[in-house]
Amino acid sequence: MRFPQNIYQRYHAHVYFDEQSLDKGEFLYSQLQSLPEYQLGRFHQKLVGPHTKWSFQIAFTRDQFDQLIPWLERHRQGLSILVHGNTGDFYQDHTEHAYWLGDEQKLNLKMS
Template identity: 70%
Template sequence: MRFPQNLYQHYHAHLYYDSSSVEVAQHIYQKLQSMSEYRLGRFHRKLVGPHPQWSFQIAFTRSQFDEIITWLERHRQDLSVLVHGDTGNFFLDHTEHAYWLGEEHKLNLRMA
């Protein structure tokens, strides 16, 4: 497992949760909303895109990278977070440009 590196201009992080951890994820989502520096996606209770668990997305830039990665590592508890560059190349962004905080999950890349 590789720790996230700041190599791209734009990023997404996807925090993963399920029915047993949805309350923890909601708390993290609300904290991030109050920070307002980051663009948050919808709080999904279904599978979306290549993600094998429920998730929500955090969009951020290179200049926000260190702060948000440190914050997520401190506050994610036992939840996994996929962090990847947002370069416009779906397949590479979710493979070569991807890093994990916590347990790594297998993505559904058939849609690439």
């Protein structure tokens, strides 16, 4: 497993949770809300996009990477987090440009 590297201009991180880990997801989301420098997406208790678990997204930049990634690693409480470059190439961003904090989760990358 590769640890995220700061090589892109923009990034997304997707935090995954389910019914059993909902409280951990809610807690992490609430902690991130107190850090206004990061752009938080909606807290989804449904499947969205290629994600096969409930999730929320964090958008951030290269300048924020070196602070956010270690913070997420320390605070993820066993949750899996997909970190990927946001280059505009959907497939590459979720495969070649992707790294994991925690266990890798299966994604639905079928292009429709």
